[in-house]
Amino acid sequence: MGLSMADIVVIDYGHGNLKSIQRGFERVGKRVVLSSDPSIISNADRLILPGVGAFGSGMRHLEKLGLADALHDFVKKGNPLLGICLGMQMLFDSGKEYGMHKGLGLIPGIVDKISDKTKSEKIRKIPHIGWSALVNTGCNSNWTDSCLTNLNQGDYVYFVHSYMAMIKGSEYLLSQCNDEGLLIPAAVKKDNITGLQFHPEKSGKIGLKILEDFSNL
Amino acid sequence: MRNIRIIARLDIKAPNLVKGIQFEGLRKIGDPSKFALKYYLQGADEIFCADIVASLYERNSLLDIINSTTNNVFIPITVGGGIRSIKDVTSALNAGADKVSINTAAIKKPGLITEVAEKFGSQCMVLSIQAKYRNSGWEAYYDNGRESSGIDVIEWAKKGQDLGAGEILLTSVDREGTAKGMDIELIKAVTNVVTIPVIASGGIGNLNDIGLAVQEGCADAVSVAHVLHYEELTVNEIRQYCIEKNIPVRRLSVDGA
Numbered sequence: 226m227g228l229s230m231a232d233i234v235v236i237d238y239g240h241g242n243l244k245s246i247q248r249g250f251e252r253v254g255k256r257v258v259l260s261s262d263p264s265i266i267s268n269a270d271r272l273i274l275p276g277v278g279a280f281g282s283g284m285r286h287l288e289k290l291g292l293a294d295a296l297h298d299f300v301k302k303g304n305p306l307l308g309i310c311l312g313m314q315m316l317f318d319s320g321k322e323y324g325m326h327k328g329l330g331l332i333p334g335i336v337d338k339i340s341d342k343t344k345s346e347k348i349r350k351i352p353h354i355g356w357s358a359l360v361n362t363g364c365n366s367n368w369t370d371s372c373l374t375n376l377n378q379g380d381y382v383y384f385v386h387s388y389m390a391m392i393k394g395s396e397y398l399l400s401q402c403n404d405e406g407l408l409i410p411a412a413v414k415k416d417n418i419t420g421l422q423f424h425p426e427k428s429g430k431i432g433l434k435i436l437e438d439f440s441n442l
Numbered sequence: 443m444r445n446i447r448i449i450a451r452l453d454i455k456a457p458n459l460v461k462g463i464q465f466e467g468l469r470k471i472g473d474p475s476k477f478a479l480k481y482y483l484q485g486a487d488e489i490f491c492a493d494i495v496a497s498l499y500e501r502n503s504l505l506d507i508i509n510s511t512t513n514n515v516f517i518p519i520t521v522g523g524g525i526r527s528i529k530d531v532t533s534a535l536n537a538g539a540d541k542v543s544i545n546t547a548a549i550k551k552p553g554l555i556t557e558v559a560e561k562f563g564s565q566c567m568v569l570s571i572q573a574k575y576r577n578s579g580w581e582a583y584y585d586n587g588r589e590s591s592g593i594d595v596i597e598w599a600k601k602g603q604d605l606g607a608g609e610i611l612l613t614s615v616d617r618e619g620t621a622k623g624m625d626i627e628l629i630k631a632v633t634n635v636v637t638i639p640v641i642a643s644g645g646i647g648n649l650n651d652i653g654l655a656v657q658e659g660c661a662d663a664v665s666v667a668h669v670l671h672y673e674e675l676t677v678n679e680i681r682q683y684c685i686e687k688n689i690p691v692r693r694l695s696v697d698g699a
Binding site: 242244245248249252277278279341348350351352353354355356357358377379380381383385386387404405424426427428429430431432433 | 443444445447487512513517518535536538540560561562563564565566637662663693
């Protein structure tokens with residue numbers, strides 16, 4: 226498929242279930258290309274940084290393939306970027322998973338382990354796996370012009386992660402979920418860069434709506 | 443308390459969805475992809491596909507089923523049965539699965555748990571434990587409850603967590619397919635000793651069984667097969683029951699999303 230044929234380019238760096246993301250976008254009528262080619266990535270109309278696995282390993286693979294630079298080039302052009310799960314976490318300055326690792330530095334903050342104790346000193350199970358409701362208390366509550374634009378507060382989406390972003394600047398925080406008293410950043414947005422901690426491609430119809438709305442940003 | 447997950451479980455003997463009692467006496471039920479789609483549309487939180495003859499036959503047909511299922515089903519899908527190596531995990535994930543569940547190979551080579559967790563993340567590595575009550579405790583079985591490992595279930599659950607498993611799928615072989623209620627003592631014993639989520643499986647016959655597994659057993663998720671396949675319950679009935687019993691679950695919006 227030629228580059229101009231693709232609405233969405235998904236970065237293929239060996240870290241994630243790319244097929245689910247591809248099928249999600251295809252379901253909402255978009256043409257998708259999976260690529261690890263820096264020039265295709267930096268010239269994309271819309272770019273997805275997916276990812277599961279560890280922060281350090283993800284960054285290492287991106288850098289090894291020359292894709293961290295391609296990502297920065299892409300972002301400078303102002304087109305929409307969406308990071309999902311680990312892809313969202315790597316947007317931040319650094320991550321503390323298995324040692325300290327430098328991130329892409331596109332959104333200020335660091336990624337650290339979810340506390341394994343609740344406020345009442347009960348055990349919190351890690352990973353955080355399952356469906357949690359999106360809330361926007363203490364956030365930039367304006368979801369218009371974001372991929373959450375057609376969602377309602379309280380809509381449920383699917384999370385699976387052990388680390389979370391500690392954001393510097395609540396203006397970048399679009400939404401959180403309340404995990405047994407702990408507010409976990411669920412969606413972040415800074416200019417043309419969006420990050421989702423949850424998996425829209427695994428969040429049923431609501432998730433597909435998010436993918437569709439991202440395609441129309 | 444987190445929202446518990448309602449997981450629809452499909453036991454597959456390719457190309458069919460089947461159901462047995464204590465993993466024996468399999469009956470054909472239908473096309474697994476169609477059932478997966480039906481449960482997705484009913485609001486299942488996840489789908490679990492188990493290839494129950496994996497140790498005996500070649501696997502491509504299962505991967506085809508996963509492939510066609512994930513075309514239409516946009517919730518997490520776990521694949522289990524016959525996964526023995528990183529290569530097997532890779533092909534399951536490439537077919538569209540999000541996680542794999544491993545029993546036999548983990549018992550034979552516990553290091554595989556760590557390998558999978560390190561390569562794909564612990565969220566991808568579900569340790570499947572098939573428990574049978576023997577004398578004074580539960581013993582871990584493999585090959586669909588046929589072979590005894592001599593390993594104590596409680597010790598194995600703890601060890602599995604330490605090795606990197608992100609979840610435990612805990613099936614009571616004694617109750618599996620009987621619809622006579624879950625082994626609540628077993629669920630309680632395992633949830634007591636691990637801090638990773640535990641999916642309770644085997645024996646659900648009615649709504650009350652689900653309530654007990656969660657409220658007394660402290661299960662984080664329930665795996666439901668028999669009562670769904672035979673249309674004794676729908677996923678939505680289970681969800682409504684949980685809401686009535688103050689068991690936290692995902693709420694669906696009006697249009698069923």
